Amino acid sequence: MAAPGLMRAWCALVLLLAAWAASAGTLPIHSGHVAPGAHAQDDAHAEWRPVSLPDHWGRMRRSGVWTYRIDLGPCPAAPAGCRQAGPTGLAIPRAGSRLELWVNGHLAAAFGSVRDTGPQAGEEHSLHPIWVDISPALLRPQGNELRIVVSGGRGLLPGLSRIYWGPAAEVRPLHLARERVVVGGSVAVAWLSAMFGAAGLTAALAARRSVRPAAWLFTLCAFMWSARELMRLSLDLPGLTFEPRFAGMSLALGFTVLCGALLLLRLLQMHRRWQPPVAAAMGLVGLVLAWAYLGGRADGQRLLQWLQAVQVLATLTAPAAFWHWWRQRNPANAWLAAGCIGISGLGVIDTWRLYLTSDPMGYEHLRLTSYMAIWLLIAISAAAFIRINRAMHLEAVHKQELEREVQAQRVELEALHARERERVAATAVDAERTRIMRDMHDGLGSQLVGLLSTVQSGDYTREELAREVREAIDQLRLTIDTLEPLGDDLSSLLGQLRFRLEPRLRRVGIRLDWQVGELPGGERLGAHGLASLQRLLFEVFSNVIKHARASLVTVYAAHQGWNDANQIVIADDGCGFDPQAAHAGRGLENMRERARQMGARLEITAADGAGTRVSLLIGSPEAA
Known part of the structure; x- marks a missing residue:
């Protein structure tokens, strides 16, 4: 599954470039008019004003329901007769959250309900590109008008990007290429994150006790991000409400950021006892806000504000990582610093494109946030690999040193043992000599002294003398037997x-x-x-x-x-x-x-x- 997902993402990028080159004759629509409210078929009370596309509502602080009026011009397929022309289509890279497309006063397509603001109003469509087939029966030979009614009250990225209008054979490759990049990228990120999570889980179960907290944090980061990407892919699935998935995506992103920050601080040896309780408290706040949002007691903005606060606090680890690398320059710290700076940079780029820059094309660009966790996981994995490799090298060096010390100790012990054997042998010889001397003194010696006294006294018989001599001989034999x-x-x-x-x-x-x-x-x-x-x-x-x-x-x-x-x-x-x-x-x-x-x-x-x-x-x- 992995290889197809990765290859699909790269091939889609190539196809995107090829599609733009092939559709050089298809020009995007950059301008139109916009008015508050839903004005699909009439202009009563419509306050039209010029608008440039892309139009990002977050920058304009726009919400509610707005209608875009766009002049499409003559039928691009065959101005003389649109009914005999080939298929025509509209490609919208990004729009939402919910929208209806009206061509010449007729409804061409609808993505959710723009009038119902309840829980079942529709889903978020701003993350995936939109394609609409335009029926030739709806087109006029000379002039065509497109009206897009957009409801963005609950959207993640409400607004309207540029519109590509023309023959389906020219426009559809643009849509397919972007869709493959968005969907294929999400699939690849979800798969890679799951693989990283499986590796982290294996390490957490097999590692020694001191390494397990970091391994579990790594596992949580990977699986949380994989879950977020899977929920992101399911936003357009019919029959599934938006609220639980929006809450789940926000919580998954927030928990990933919290776990990633704790993991980086631990790997940088900058963790303190108060950090896990603070992260747990922030996670609990997110759970409470998500529960309130799902129960209708709070809007999604509260959850987004919590998510932004988490991201801001986690961003503070980037300068800490850079400072740690600056003080202790080694490859592992360099990877960690690159990971922190990289994810912070990706977040800054997205924030700059969407909210800070004056370039309206920022709304249409692909978001880089989805790749933040992959970059962080790769950086952490590289740092862990370098540290493990260095630890194994040090272990090998220490093992060699230990073997040399053991060999030296063995030689010294053998020499000491040899000296001890010589000492014990000498002591045993001395003890045996002393025993023999004592036995001869107490046994044969005393017997001979008695025999000498008997002979010198002259008062003895032959039998007594023979008995004394035999006892002396027995004493001598006994002494010899002991040897x-x-x-x-x-x-x-x-x-x-x-x-x-x-x-x-x-x-x-x-x-x-x-x-x-x-x-x-x-x-x-x-x-x-x-x-x-x-x-x-x-x-x-x-x-x-x-x-x-x-x-x-x-x-x-x-x-x-x-x-x-x-x-x-x-x-x-x-x-x-x-x-x-x-x-x-x-x-x-x-x-x-x-x-x-x-x-x-x-x-x-x-x-x-x-x-x-x-x-x-x-x-x-x-x-x-």
Whole structure:
């Protein structure tokens, strides 16, 4: 639909020029006489006065009903016999609002009722060109008189333009060319405005929150102007009253101007909080006046005055836009300034032609107001495109800068991580070295010191000496075992202890009852925790061998599903001991310290003559 509308407008302009060139022999009528009142058939009480055409009533402050008397001269087709002549016609570029055409005292055509001033009196015809076929039966061979009765009380542009009179083959192309320009231009403007509105609606729904107000204002401007042009095209449709369409056109124009002004101020970063309420108040005034006009309580002049006030206030954005561009010269602001100045210029040109200039041809010229919104929408779209393109460019630049910074940070973090790994490895080596030294000091070292004291005292047997040496060897093997990876399997750790200690238990006459199940969750202890557990359990078995004088040691280990913990119990049937005795305090304290480091709970139950029970709960929240 778009391409035909646009092409029709341009082709019509070309046809208009071609039609004028082809009808060089058809001269327009520039003068006549005019009298107030309706004098279609008689001159009684007619006060005729000369008039030049075009005749714009707005400049002459004329209203009501007036009659034009124009001398057409002889029949242009065949002065010798008009009835045998070809078709004749009248082309009137602009007239209205309502009119009747009388040729030689006979009604040739009527556009609305010039005598009825009620709501159904007729429609506005001043926006579209008028064509009238003149019947040869109405013409005289020598002299012909045309009378045009015009009623312009409600009209947008009341008056009468020049009249083109002659053979239809010469005059009709002029009418068709102008009609195509007027109608085709309105169709193209309505379509383009609707397309701009659809694009604005898409942007309003998809844009981020800060951009949505401008997108909605743009959408309202476009759709309002499209609606105005569609109502303008429907003015000549039969059966539709003028009042609602006139009110709708006025409101659409006023709302478009208000939304456009708010949009420009927002894009120029000159919007203030008081501006939307003021615009809303002015829009409300327009709605009230339109309601009063439709209800017959006010005339159309009030609505036109409101529209003029809105346009005057909105025109003030033009110098603001120019000043903003002058201070911040960039392509986007230049487009906005051009848009403001352009629409203001188009409005000034129309106002100058219709009301200010002395050239009467201003009434007949095509009005440029219809193209104001298109120019504004194009300017805003161009400015928005430039800003979006610039924002995308800045985003790309910032993205590159961010990538460079991230790369630099990555290199720095990798270097820092490498240094941290080296520090952690060195700390781990130091901690492991310290642990080995402590284990050798507390285990093998103390065992060797005891062995040395026994040898130096000379009070020993071979069995006692062999036992001390075997304990020293076991301590050495335990230290070596802690250097090997234990994995995260507690069952394997207990199995390794059994492999080391069961032969020794048998040598001293202690039987081992092994009740060990699957023990998951060893990974929660870590390597250091597993080594501490191994050392703690070895110390328990060493105490049993040295001090318990037991015949049976029971090892019970199982996983408790209700609290996701592992329990290890070592019980003997030996002599037991008093946990509160002074000589037992140091060993028990070491065992409790190791359990605390693992996050486990240690319970020791013992009594003289009742054996000893050591319980270790690993992985329970209650143990932490």
